Amino acid sequence: MSLKGELLSRFERFKKNMANLEKDWEVVAIFGKVNTFYFTNTMQNGVLIIKRTGENFFFVRKSYERAKIESPLDFIYPIKSFKDIFDTTDLKGESIHIEKDVVPYGFFERFNKNFGFKRVGSADLAIAKTRAVKSDYEIGLMKKSGEIHEYILQKFVPTILREGITEAELGAEILREIIIKGGQGLTRMGTFNAELYLGNICFADSGNYYNSFDGPAGIFGVSPAVPLLGNHRKKLLKDSVIMLDIGCGYEGYHTDKTTVYAFGKIPQEAYDFHKRCVEIQNMVAERLSPGEIPSKIYEDIISRVDRDFDINFMGFGPNKVKFLGHGIGLVIDEYPVIAKGFDDPLEENMVMAIEPKKGIENVGMVGIENTFLVTAKGGMSITGSDYDIINV
Amino acid sequence: MSLKGELLSRFERFKKNMANLEKDWEVVAIFGKVNTFYFTNTMQNGVLIIKRTGENFFFVRKSYERAKIESPLDFIYPIKSFKDIFDTTDLKGESIHIEKDVVPYGFFERFNKNFGFKRVGSADLAIAKTRAVKSDYEIGLMKKSGEIHEYILQKFVPTILREGITEAELGAEILREIIIKGGQGLTRMGTFNAELYLGNICFADSGNYYNSFDGPAGIFGVSPAVPLLGNHRKKLLKDSVIMLDIGCGYEGYHTDKTTVYAFGKIPQEAYDFHKRCVEIQNMVAERLSPGEIPSKIYEDIISRVDRDFDINFMGFGPNKVKFLGHGIGLVIDEYPVIAKGFDDPLEENMVMAIEPKKGIENVGMVGIENTFLVTAKGGMSITGSDYDIINV
Numbered sequence: 001m002s003l004k005g006e007l008l009s010r011f012e013r014f015k016k017n018m019a020n021l022e023k024d025w026e027v028v029a030i031f032g033k034v035n036t037f038y039f040t041n042t043m044q045n046g047v048l049i050i051k052r053t054g055e056n057f058f059f060v061r062k063s064y065e066r067a068k069i070e071s072p073l074d075f076i077y078p079i080k081s082f083k084d085i086f087d088t089t090d091l092k093g094e095s096i097h098i099e100k101d102v103v104p105y106g107f108f109e110r111f112n113k114n115f116g117f118k119r120v121g122s123a124d125l126a127i128a129k130t131r132a133v134k135s136d137y138e139i140g141l142m143k144k145s146g147e148i149h150e151y152i153l154q155k156f157v158p159t160i161l162r163e164g165i166t167e168a169e170l171g172a173e174i175l176r177e178i179i180i181k182g183g184q185g186l187t188r189m190g191t192f193n194a195e196l197y198l199g200n201i202c203f204a205d206s207g208n209y210y211n212s213f214d215g216p217a218g219i220f221g222v223s224p225a226v227p228l229l230g231n232h233r234k235k236l237l238k239d240s241v242i243m244l245d246i247g248c249g250y251e252g253y254h255t256d257k258t259t260v261y262a263f264g265k266i267p268q269e270a271y272d273f274h275k276r277c278v279e280i281q282n283m284v285a286e287r288l289s290p291g292e293i294p295s296k297i298y299e300d301i302i303s304r305v306d307r308d309f310d311i312n313f314m315g316f317g318p319n320k321v322k323f324l325g326h327g328i329g330l331v332i333d334e335y336p337v338i339a340k341g342f343d344d345p346l347e348e349n350m351v352m353a354i355e356p357k358k359g360i361e362n363v364g365m366v367g368i369e370n371t372f373l374v375t376a377k378g379g380m381s382i383t384g385s386d387y388d389i390i391n392v
Numbered sequence: 393m394s395l396k397g398e399l400l401s402r403f404e405r406f407k408k409n410m411a412n413l414e415k416d417w418e419v420v421a422i423f424g425k426v427n428t429f430y431f432t433n434t435m436q437n438g439v440l441i442i443k444r445t446g447e448n449f450f451f452v453r454k455s456y457e458r459a460k461i462e463s464p465l466d467f468i469y470p471i472k473s474f475k476d477i478f479d480t481t482d483l484k485g486e487s488i489h490i491e492k493d494v495v496p497y498g499f500f501e502r503f504n505k506n507f508g509f510k511r512v513g514s515a516d517l518a519i520a521k522t523r524a525v526k527s528d529y530e531i532g533l534m535k536k537s538g539e540i541h542e543y544i545l546q547k548f549v550p551t552i553l554r555e556g557i558t559e560a561e562l563g564a565e566i567l568r569e570i571i572i573k574g575g576q577g578l579t580r581m582g583t584f585n586a587e588l589y590l591g592n593i594c595f596a597d598s599g600n601y602y603n604s605f606d607g608p609a610g611i612f613g614v615s616p617a618v619p620l621l622g623n624h625r626k627k628l629l630k631d632s633v634i635m636l637d638i639g640c641g642y643e644g645y646h647t648d649k650t651t652v653y654a655f656g657k658i659p660q661e662a663y664d665f666h667k668r669c670v671e672i673q674n675m676v677a678e679r680l681s682p683g684e685i686p687s688k689i690y691e692d693i694i695s696r697v698d699r700d701f702d703i704n705f706m707g708f709g710p711n712k713v714k715f716l717g718h719g720i721g722l723v724i725d726e727y728p729v730i731a732k733g734f735d736d737p738l739e740e741n742m743v744m745a746i747e748p749k750k751g752i753e754n755v756g757m758v759g760i761e762n763t764f765l766v767t768a769k770g771g772m773s774i775t776g777s778d779y780d781i782i783n784v
Binding site: 032033037042044064066069101102103108109122172175178179184185186193195210211212214222223224225227232249251 | 569589
């Protein structure tokens with residue numbers, strides 16, 4: 001399919017999802033750069049207007065010239081300010097739907113001064129459901145990310161680990177190598193206030209340290225102002241667990257993967273718990289096929305985790321989270337989540353990161369994460385299939 | 393001053409700014425992670441309630457434990473959801489002020505379901521004005537960032553440049569070295585949709601390429617999905633201009649700096665235009681003292697740019713922007729801006745990045761940027777004082 005055909009089919013699927021979720025919708029305005037890219041293939045600055053009936057408009061403030069080069073759509077128009085839209089199209093009506101979980105309150109207020117929409121609905125879920133199902137083109141990009149990701153964690157990192165290297169230094173080496181190998185370096189999140197810089201670089205106890213982020217892996221990070229990446233003073237000591245939970249990206253699309261290393265001798269318990277996490281990952285992965293219900297998968301698998309193992313499972317102490325995996329794509333935290341409340345069936349070509357992990361007091365965190373394509377035969381890992389602790 | 397004293401003085405200055413700007417304010421709720429950090433010294437997830445009269449409350453969802461470790465404030469309380477706040481405090485009234493340019497529309501709606509505030513005001517400008525004036529403690533951190541920054545662009549980069557290296561590879565080497573030297577790597581922006589990943593790594597014409605970002609430097613970047621950093625296929629050729637406009641950060645605080653290199657022989661025009669940009673930087677810097685008006689500085693300096701030089705000055709073609717510099721701190725795009733509309737006087741210990749640049753067709757972009765402290769004697773650069781093109 002041409003890129004233009006691919007983009008137009010995204011509009012169509014989105015409109016179907018809107019019709020299912022928001023019966024009375026009239027017009028959607030998309031402002032966020034990630035969604036703008038998804039529908040137009042350019043991240044230039046403006047607003048995309050999608051109407052229930054009638055023409056669509058992509059108004060670009062900066063750079064119109066670049067948007068015209070990057071996007072094959074034929075409804076791209078230059079504007080200087082949102083006021084110009086008013087003159088160009090008959091953008092009016094009772095209600096508008098926006099990315100309510102993306103657009104700042106004041107930004108929308110300023111936009112709406114020109115138009116006076118009375119009801120403001122959310123297009124977030126319809127967009128999320130559309131983005132969740134990937135095209136062959138998108139899957140191709142994600143597989144490229146997965147290849148880089150597998151190389152970095154399985155092959156590259158073991159060559160870099162040495163006694164005395166700091167978490168931050170290891171993070172720096174990984175970031176450099178991801179970019180050298182063609183990755184984008186950048187890792188994007190969708191949720192408000194969520195932030196990820198490469199990921200969690202954790203030596204020993206850091207994997208159990210308090211984290212504001214809604215994930216099982218703990219993190220110490222650089223400092224209170226940058227609770228991300230890894231610490232500049234935390235050195236790798238002999239006989240310790242290393243847990244790397246990092247994001248990788250290629251041409252906008254991400255994969256998520258966690259690998260655990262034994263740097264010297266680590267407790268047998270760490271190997272045992274890791275093995276159990278891999279079993280749980282594989283049990284979830286087996287069920288990643290069309291028609292399976294995420295909330296049902298969660299309930300079934302969690303009910304098979306015995307009470308002892310559940311202690312510090314999916315996060316040490318207060319870090320514990322109530323999910324086993326999450327969608328991934330243009331951002332790392334996509335729809336759906338393997339958790340309660342996600343009752344719509346999985347569809348072919350969704351992509352899910354599955355991440356069972358367990359903290360061990362005074363030792364660190366073990367466990368696994370890989371990114372899986374939802375197929376009729378169950379989840380297919382696109383980030384490699386070596387799941388063991390790597391002994392260094 | 394103790395960290396606690398420093399934080400409490402930030403609250404006081406903020407309340408004064410609120411009183412000046414929003415006469416009738418009752419209560420402010422701060423949700424954004426950067427502002428939360430500014431007032432509390434922790435970036436953990438929750439909401440900070442600042443009242444005109446009466447107690448303040450910092451409610452933390454995740455991680456309360458970490459917030460207690462990192463913040464010296466004595467009004468920190470754990471919550472599971474925003475509903476819990478309702479039980480703990482008498483949070484009610486007609487109006488609430490929030491970070492309107494930060495908080496997503498839907499996020500605030502969900503919060504307000506519990507409280508029913510009728511009028512929603514903006515605390516953005518009062519926060520921006522408070523953050524604009526840095527304490528000695530903050531200036532110390534920014535100077536550390538400036539030292540790393542100067543080392544990277546003046547000393548490190550010339551050792552790395554070689555024919556055939558790609559923009560992305562150079563970016564990767566710089567990112568790695570910033571982190572190795574104690575920097576945070578991460579560069580934060582405040583404006584909705586703005587994004588910066590290290591900065592603009594531009595060989596030759598890339599510095600003139602279309603940019604969605606509101607800055608004079610162009611960028612090609614990785615791809616349409618990642619118009620950031622530099623390109624994986626664009627190689628450094630002999631006899632070309634290199635422009636690096638990058639951010640650096642230390643413990644949350646940023647500096648901004650641009651250096652231009654001649655890799656081999658470049659046109660004399662490039663040196664001449666660069667020299668003029670340095671003169672303009674220095675003219676602006678001389679006026680960075682308390683009492684000077686940013687809009688007046690802008691008008692005065694721009695009026696002295698002759699018509700020929702003004703072509704492609706502050707951005708090639710449609711990239712042209714209408715400012716000469718910007719505040720900087722916890723984000724790269726802080727208050728105030730050296731531009732029309734900024735009519736309040738500069739204050740001692742504001743920190744400003746000044747960045748006159750000029751595009752040259754088929755050659756690239758030349759010019760300069762450094763980060764200056766506002767002092768009684770004019771701007772004092774904290775990112776070094778070598779402004780010439782570096783010949784490699």
